[in-house]
Amino acid sequence: MSGAVVDPRLHAARAAPKRRMRLSWSDPKFRAIVWQVLVVGILAAIVAYLVHNTNKNLAARHIATGFAFLARTAGIPIGEHAIEYDPATSTYGDALIIGIINTLKVAIVGVVLTTIWGTLLGIARLSKNWLLSRAAYLYVEILRDIPLLLQLLFWYGLVQTLPSVRDAFAVLPGVFFSNRGIKVPLFDWEPAHSWALAAFLVGLIGVIAWSSVASKRQAETGVRPKTWPVALGLLVAFPLFVWAVLGAPFQLDMPIKGGFNFRGGGTISPEYCALTLGLVVYTAAYIAEIVRSGIQAVPQGQWEAAGALGLRPGAVLRQIVLPQALRVVIPPMTSQFLNLTKNSSLAVAIGYQDVVSIDQTTLNQTGQAIEGIALLMAVFLVISLSISLFMNWYNARIALVER
Numbered sequence: 439m440s441g442a443v444v445d446p447r448l449h450a451a452r453a454a455p456k457r458r459m460r461l462s463w464s465d466p467k468f469r470a471i472v473w474q475v476l477v478v479g480i481l482a483a484i485v486a487y488l489v490h491n492t493n494k495n496l497a498a499r500h501i502a503t504g505f506a507f508l509a510r511t512a513g514i515p516i517g518e519h520a521i522e523y524d525p526a527t528s529t530y531g532d533a534l535i536i537g538i539i540n541t542l543k544v545a546i547v548g549v550v551l552t553t554i555w556g557t558l559l560g561i562a563r564l565s566k567n568w569l570l571s572r573a574a575y576l577y578v579e580i581l582r583d584i585p586l587l588l589q590l591l592f593w594y595g596l597v598q599t600l601p602s603v604r605d606a607f608a609v610l611p612g613v614f615f616s617n618r619g620i621k622v623p624l625f626d627w628e629p630a631h632s633w634a635l636a637a638f639l640v641g642l643i644g645v646i647a648w649s650s651v652a653s654k655r656q657a658e659t660g661v662r663p664k665t666w667p668v669a670l671g672l673l674v675a676f677p678l679f680v681w682a683v684l685g686a687p688f689q690l691d692m693p694i695k696g697g698f699n700f701r702g703g704g705t706i707s708p709e710y711c712a713l714t715l716g717l718v719v720y721t722a723a724y725i726a727e728i729v730r731s732g733i734q735a736v737p738q739g740q741w742e743a744a745g746a747l748g749l750r751p752g753a754v755l756r757q758i759v760l761p762q763a764l765r766v767v768i769p770p771m772t773s774q775f776l777n778l779t780k781n782s783s784l785a786v787a788i789g790y791q792d793v794v795s796i797d798q799t800t801l802n803q804t805g806q807a808i809e810g811i812a813l814l815m816a817v818f819l820v821i822s823l824s825i826s827l828f829m830n831w832y833n834a835r836i837a838l839v840e841r
Contacts, residue, residue: 589719603695
């Protein structure tokens with residue numbers, strides 16, 4: 439047997455020998471490299487020409503270049519700012535940071551509210567209740583056909599028709615609606631609350647770690663340990679314990695009606711209300727259609743099988759259909775979140791001072807249009823890429839993985 443010949447087909451397949459590139463136009467690899475170098479070179483030459491020509495024209499007109507203007511005193515009055523700001527001493531850089539924060543306030547709140555409202559509308563579109571489904575259908579068809587700018591102007595005009603401060607009406611204790619916005623109780627933040635927030639973040643990390651351990655044990659044993667008691671303890675009990683140990687401070691600054699204005703409390707400006715409401719109402723119409731199509735993409739047999747097991751329609755929707763539809767709706771919903779963020783730039787039409795409005799004022803005062811537009815493009819690029827990265831991560835996390 440020692441002299442037996444081994445069948446070469448039983449040997450592991452050998453890798454094909456690599457073919458060397460030849461410096462010849464007939465070689466596809468050489469051709470590909472040449473074309474790539476040529477295209478990159480042409481693009482670099484175009485960019486270099488544009489930069490040189492722009493610098494030459496700016497120098498001929500004695501227009502300063504660079505971003506040194508960000509350190510100069512702004513003098514821009516900003517009515518709504520989350521950080522300390524004084525037009526007499528704050529810089530253009532501070533003003534732009536406030537504009538970015540104001541844009542993020544609209545984008546984050548808008549995405550959350552749009553997701554909730556759009557999902558409810560999408561479910562209503564498929565309701566067996568004729569009146570509810572027709573109402574949702576009319577909502578979607580009408581609002582998608584009206585330009586967003588007109589809707590923003592409508593909501594802003596509607597907010598301006600609210601009563602004055604003297605006649606402001608309260609919908610909840612300490613919450614007043616008037617043509618100057620919404621007055622709400624303001625929470626007095628103390629060090630104990632900062633420590634409680636830190637405890638919550640630590641607990642959140644612990645819950646994520648325990649969820650990972652539970653998933654690993656489920657894959658190994660088929661039994662998943664309970665995660666809700668750990669989550670309840672780390673996210674609720676632990677922060678409450680820290681807050682109670684530090685004195686349990688809790689005090690609200692309640693708004694009080696004055697002569698022509700309110701005293702105390704916090705204010706949600708009418709411009710912010712109109713912008714957020716308009717974006718949510720408009721974008722939710724598109725989200726509703728995405729959710730509706732995602733639910734209809736789940737095979738009808740899933741509903742029938744769940745019904746055969748005795749599950750109620752609500753439970754079937756929550757536990758079986760929506761988790762499967764989620765894998766279908768996440769990619770198109772990402773596009774709508776990006777559209778909502780970019781559409782917030784229309785805030786300039788109703789006087790809300792977002793990053794676009796403040797950047798335009800900065801551009802007009804300094805005359806540095808190129809730098810101003812470049813900063814604006816960079817801000818929206820970073821925000822949009824952040825949303826895309828998060829949604830792509832979430833989409834990959836909920837995707838089906840074959841074993």
